[in-house]
Each structure stands twice: as structure tokens, then as C-alpha cells.
Amino acid sequence: MLRSPEWFIAWRYLWASRKERFIAIIASFSFLGIVLGVATLILVMSVMNGFREELVSRVIGFNGHLLLSEGEKLNQVFDVQTKVEKISGIKYTAPLVQKQILITSEKEACGALVQGVTPEVLKKRPLISDNLIEGDVQTFSKEENQIMIGSGLARKLNVHVGDKLKLTTPQMNLTAFGSFPKTKFFKLAAIFKSGMYEYDQNFSFISLKASQKLFSLEDSVSALEIFVEDPDDMENIKAAIREKFPFFYIHDWQHVNEKFFSTLEVQKNIMFLILMLIVLVAAFNIISCLMMLVKDKTKDIAILQALGANRSFILRIFFYVGSFIGVFGALVGTGIGLLLSYRLDRIRLFLESISGYKLFREEIYFLAHLPSKVNLDQALLVCALAIILSVLATWYPARKASRLNPIEGLRYE
Structure with missing residues (x-):
């Protein structure tokens, strides 16, 4: 041609x-x-x-693929966890406490979302454990009153590892002098930078036991996080969970972030x-x-x-x-x-x-x-x-x- x-x-x-x-x-x-x-x-x-x-x-690396709850809180979490983990296609599960709090440093105060998790669960989330800019997970797991926060939140509070932070919950404590918000002091053990602006600005982590005490949950949790083998194909797993827990709420990561x-x-x-x-x-x-x-x-x-x-x-x-x-x-x-x-x-x-x-x-x-x-x-x-x-x-x-x-x-x- x-x-x-x-x-x-x-x-x-x-x-x-x-x-x-x-x-x-x-x-x-x-x-x-x-x-x-x-x-x-x-x-x-x-x-x-x-x-x-x-x-x-980052959404999958930060949160579970599925959230299983009864409403405000999930009771008998150990029994539920045992039954769920027997379902084929599930990698592991983790009890979760998630609440809104007010975090106060010596100079600043701001609202944040706190998650109560076990140190073992944090180690399984490389998006957090592999992206620590200060501190380490080992320090976080040593004592109950340790807290880990995002880099944006640390910048707003103007704090570094070792500083004291006061967590204030919406729950009220009744005293002889009246009702006061429930508060507790935590030591900053680590600061993470996930690269996700929203998470780095608003998220914090404390131990599961500390969160249960802080929010007076006893042995209950907010929900059960479920991590699956294939995040893009969860319909069969959801159907199996519904069969065992027909009256529970199930939210997957696609539904939560659908819009x-x-x-x-x-x-x-x-x-x-x-x-x-x-x-x-x-x-x-x-x-x-x-x-x-x-x-x-x-x-x-x-x-x-x-x-x-x-x-x-x-x-x-x-x-x-x-x-x-x-x-x-x-x-x-x-x-x-x-x-x-x-x-x-x-x-x-x-x-x-x-x-x-x-x-x-x-x-x-x-x-x-x-x-x-x-x-x-x-x-x-x-x-x-x-x-x-x-x-x-x-x-x-x-x-x-x-x-x-x-x-x-x-x-x-």
C-alpha cells in the first residue's frame, strides 16, 4: 500500500x-x-x-470486609465468633468497639472515632502496622492505657509519642456533685499514616479491654469484624451468616461505601x-x-x-x-x-x-x-x-x- x-x-x-x-x-x-x-x-x-x-x-486494609452486629451492641461475642469462623471462605474475625469521642491534649481538643481492638488484629493490618511514623505496635500492646492515633489527628492535637491524652465519652457518670462525662487518660504509644486523609485525620485505636471499660460494655462489643478470602465475592458468605444469624445486621464494605x-x-x-x-x-x-x-x-x-x-x-x-x-x-x-x-x-x-x-x-x-x-x-x-x-x-x-x-x-x- x-x-x-x-x-x-x-x-x-x-x-x-x-x-x-x-x-x-x-x-x-x-x-x-x-x-x-x-x-x-x-x-x-x-x-x-x-x-x-x-x-x-485502603478501605479494605483499614476495616473488615463484613460487620456483624445486633444493633447498639453485640452480646455473647465469643459464641458468635466461633460459629462465624467455621464458615468456609472466612479468613479471621475480630471483636470491635467503635464509638465517637472527644480527645484532649494539653493544647488542643477535637472529636474523633475510636476503635477498640486487640493488638493481634492491628498486626494483621499492614496498612496501619507497616505505616507507623512514631512508636510501635509492641508499645501499644504492653499496657491497657495506650492509644494509637492518625498523623492528621496528632498534628491537630500537637502531640507526639509519650504524651498524655484525655478521652471523653458521651456517657455520663453520676456523682454526688451531679452528672459528668466519663473520661480516662491514655498514653500515646504510636502514630500511623495510612495515606488515607480521612482515616489519618479522624481515627484512633485503643485496646479492646480498655474500650469495653471506657464505654461500660462489660463483655459486649459494637460489632464483629469479618475478614474474608475474596473481598469481591461475599454473597455466599453473607448467605451462610444469615442462615446462622437471621436477626443480625450484616454490612459489607461495598454496601458501606456504595454511594x-x-x-x-x-x-x-x-x-x-x-x-x-x-x-x-x-x-x-x-x-x-x-x-x-x-x-x-x-x-x-x-x-x-x-x-x-x-x-x-x-x-x-x-x-x-x-x-x-x-x-x-x-x-x-x-x-x-x-x-x-x-x-x-x-x-x-x-x-x-x-x-x-x-x-x-x-x-x-x-x-x-x-x-x-x-x-x-x-x-x-x-x-x-x-x-x-x-x-x-x-x-x-x-x-x-x-x-x-x-x-x-x-x-x-
């Missing part, structure tokens, strides 16, 4: 002379439009994929449609470019027809011109999009170091870094759609050129 006379003529038309510079400019804009649209679309889709995957991994992840999916689809419009506009530019080229080359077309060129020969010339712009633009755009997606966070850090402005704020996006996950299937789909649109845009002007009357083209020559 590349050695055919049609391709030779098409190639000459692509590199326009000075008289046809305006057509060349339109063709360049069409090419750049395809490149920009495809590259941007692949980049945005990669960011959305990475954002979702990062959030899912959040549904919103992400909607945003991803909307961004795809919006950015695909850039490619569509570029395709229309190809139509405009080819229509102008056909009008400009009417004499050439007439001469070729007079020399014996048939309609399909003329059609292929202009089809190759438009297809080259679209196909080459889509391939270049795909390459740029993939390159930017793989190096996105490094590019962000470089731009931030030059500008001195923070482009990615943790408090807005919930993550400490800009995630990106390239899906090659999606990238190929975007590239294919861009090529298809470009080829379709090329067809009408090419067909129009092939149907020109040679007599009309040579009438005034």
Missing part, C-alpha cells in the same frame, strides 16, 4: 506547498486534536482507575464522554480539512480522471490523507497518554517543585499521592474509537472527491 501511486499522491498532499499552507494548518490542528483528546482521555481514565483501586485497597464508589464510577463515565468530544471535534476538523483539500485539488482530480483513474483510485487518495491524520494522531496520543500515566506522580512532584504550589491536596482527594493505574484494554479501546471516528470522518470527503465530474474540473482551464 505504501508504494502505491494513491499513497504517493496522498503523501504529497499531506506536505502542502506554500500556496496550500492554510490547509496544512487545519490538518495540523486536526492531528493535534486527535493527539490531545486520546492522550487526555487515557490519562484521566488511568487516574480514575488508580484512584478507585487505591481507595478500595462513594458509585459516584466515582459516574464521574469516570462522564469524563470519558466529555473527553471523547475532543476526539469528535478533531474528527470534524478532518472533514473540514479534506473538504477544503478536495476543493483545492479539483483540477488535479480532473486530470487524474482524464488519464484513466477510476473513482476508487481517487477515493483512496483522500481516504489515505484523512486516515493518516487520524491513525497517526491516535497512535501518538496513545503513546503520550501511556507515558504520562506511568510517570504521573513524578511529573506532579516536578511541577510542584518548580511552581511552589501544591497541585494535589490530601484533604480534598483523601490520598497522600496522585494514583494512576493503566488499563491497557481501555487504552486500546480509546485508540480504536479515535481511529474509527477518524476513518468515518474521512469517508464522506473522499467519496465526494471520487464523484467529481472531470469536465467541470477542467472547464475553466
Whole structure:
């Protein structure tokens, strides 16, 4: 094909002379439009994929896959735990106390969510135990009055490991002088940074026994956390749990975060449609470019027809011109999009170091870094759609050129 006379003529038309510079400019804009649209679309889709995957991994790494409760509290937790752990597909379970509290340091005070867990459970959560910026899990497990908090919470309270913190609960203590909120002092044993802004700003951990005493739960807990082998397929496990505990409440991580992840999916689809419009506009530019080229080359077309060129020969010339712009633009755009997606966070850090402005704020996006996950299937789909649109845009002007009357083209020559 590349050695055919049609391709030779098409190639000459692509590199326009000075008289046809305006057509060349339109063709360049069409090419750049395809490149920009495809590259941007692949980049945005990669960011959305990475954002979702990062959030899912952190949500699962921070909380149990399932929460089993009776309501306000779960009684006879040991019996429930024993029965649940016999169900196939369950990795392990952990009693959980979760309540809202007020944490007070020497200088500051703020609300937070406290979880009462065993040290063994914390060690099984690498998102926390492997991301300690101060202290360690061993210190947390030595004594009952130890507390672990997120880095954002530590920053708000202006505290470090070894400092004393006062925890105040909504429960009231009746004394001879009236009712007062129940309080207890804890020593800060460790500070974690999970990379999830919301968790680092609001979460704290104390031992299970300390939380039961603090909230007067005796041997009860808030719920039973359940960790499963396959987080994406829990329907069979939920059905088995319901069979054993028909009157209990079961919440899975997908249901708890359903609105959040549904919103992400909607945003991803909307961004795809919006950015695909850039490619569509570029395709229309190809139509405009080819229509102008056909009008400009009417004499050439007439001469070729007079020399014996048939309609399909003329059609292929202009089809190759438009297809080259679209196909080459889509391939270049795909390459740029993939390159930017793989190096996105490094590019962000470089731009931030030059500008001195923070482009990615943790408090807005919930993550400490800009995630990106390239899906090659999606990238190929975007590239294919861009090529298809470009080829379709090329067809009408090419067909129009092939149907020109040679007599009309040579009438005034």
C-alpha cells in the first residue's frame, strides 16, 4: 500500500506547498486534536482507575470486609465468633468497639472515632502496622492505657509519642456533685499514616479491654469484624451468616461505601464522554480539512480522471490523507497518554517543585499521592474509537472527491 501511486499522491498532499499552507494548518490542528483528546482521555481514565483501586485497597486494609452486629451492641461475642469462623471462605474475625469521642491534649481538643481492638488484629493490618511514623505496635500492646492515633489527628492535637491524652465519652457518670462525662487518660504509644486523609485525620485505636471499660460494655462489643478470602465475592458468605444469624445486621464494605464508589464510577463515565468530544471535534476538523483539500485539488482530480483513474483510485487518495491524520494522531496520543500515566506522580512532584504550589491536596482527594493505574484494554479501546471516528470522518470527503465530474474540473482551464 505504501508504494502505491494513491499513497504517493496522498503523501504529497499531506506536505502542502506554500500556496496550500492554510490547509496544512487545519490538518495540523486536526492531528493535534486527535493527539490531545486520546492522550487526555487515557490519562484521566488511568487516574480514575488508580484512584478507585487505591481507595478500595485502603478501605479494605483499614476495616473488615463484613460487620456483624445486633444493633447498639453485640452480646455473647465469643459464641458468635466461633460459629462465624467455621464458615468456609472466612479468613479471621475480630471483636470491635467503635464509638465517637472527644480527645484532649494539653493544647488542643477535637472529636474523633475510636476503635477498640486487640493488638493481634492491628498486626494483621499492614496498612496501619507497616505505616507507623512514631512508636510501635509492641508499645501499644504492653499496657491497657495506650492509644494509637492518625498523623492528621496528632498534628491537630500537637502531640507526639509519650504524651498524655484525655478521652471523653458521651456517657455520663453520676456523682454526688451531679452528672459528668466519663473520661480516662491514655498514653500515646504510636502514630500511623495510612495515606488515607480521612482515616489519618479522624481515627484512633485503643485496646479492646480498655474500650469495653471506657464505654461500660462489660463483655459486649459494637460489632464483629469479618475478614474474608475474596473481598469481591461475599454473597455466599453473607448467605451462610444469615442462615446462622437471621436477626443480625450484616454490612459489607461495598454496601458501606456504595454511594462513594458509585459516584466515582459516574464521574469516570462522564469524563470519558466529555473527553471523547475532543476526539469528535478533531474528527470534524478532518472533514473540514479534506473538504477544503478536495476543493483545492479539483483540477488535479480532473486530470487524474482524464488519464484513466477510476473513482476508487481517487477515493483512496483522500481516504489515505484523512486516515493518516487520524491513525497517526491516535497512535501518538496513545503513546503520550501511556507515558504520562506511568510517570504521573513524578511529573506532579516536578511541577510542584518548580511552581511552589501544591497541585494535589490530601484533604480534598483523601490520598497522600496522585494514583494512576493503566488499563491497557481501555487504552486500546480509546485508540480504536479515535481511529474509527477518524476513518468515518474521512469517508464522506473522499467519496465526494471520487464523484467529481472531470469536465467541470477542467472547464475553466
